[in-house]
Amino acid sequence: MSGVYSVALGGMNQAMASVDRAAERITQATQSDAASDGTGTDMVDLTKELVNMKLSQTSYDAAATVLKIADQMNGELINLLA
Numbered sequence: 001m002s003g004v005y006s007v008a009l010g011g012m013n014q015a016m017a018s019v020d021r022a023a024e025r026i027t028q029a030t031q032s033d034a035a036s037d038g039t040g041t042d043m044v045d046l047t048k049e050l051v052n053m054k055l056s057q058t059s060y061d062a063a064a065t066v067l068k069i070a071d072q073m074n075g076e077l078i079n080l081l082a
Contacts, residue, residue: 004070011063018056022049 029044 004066008063008066008070011066012060015056015060015063018059019053022052022056025049 025044026046026049
């Protein structure tokens, strides 16, 4: 059962890292444009980054659901063995 937990937690970590990367790309492009004289060339495709963030949220939610189910299964197993 611990394998299920580690896979779910790994998925949650990957999802959080993906959101962090998307946020960093957005922030870097915004800061670069703000620091320039208006002729900045750093662009970020917000649609792509928002889709990436939404996919990451879905992955995170799925991993959280797996953790809840695994926890419920552990509880049932404990009850059966008690």
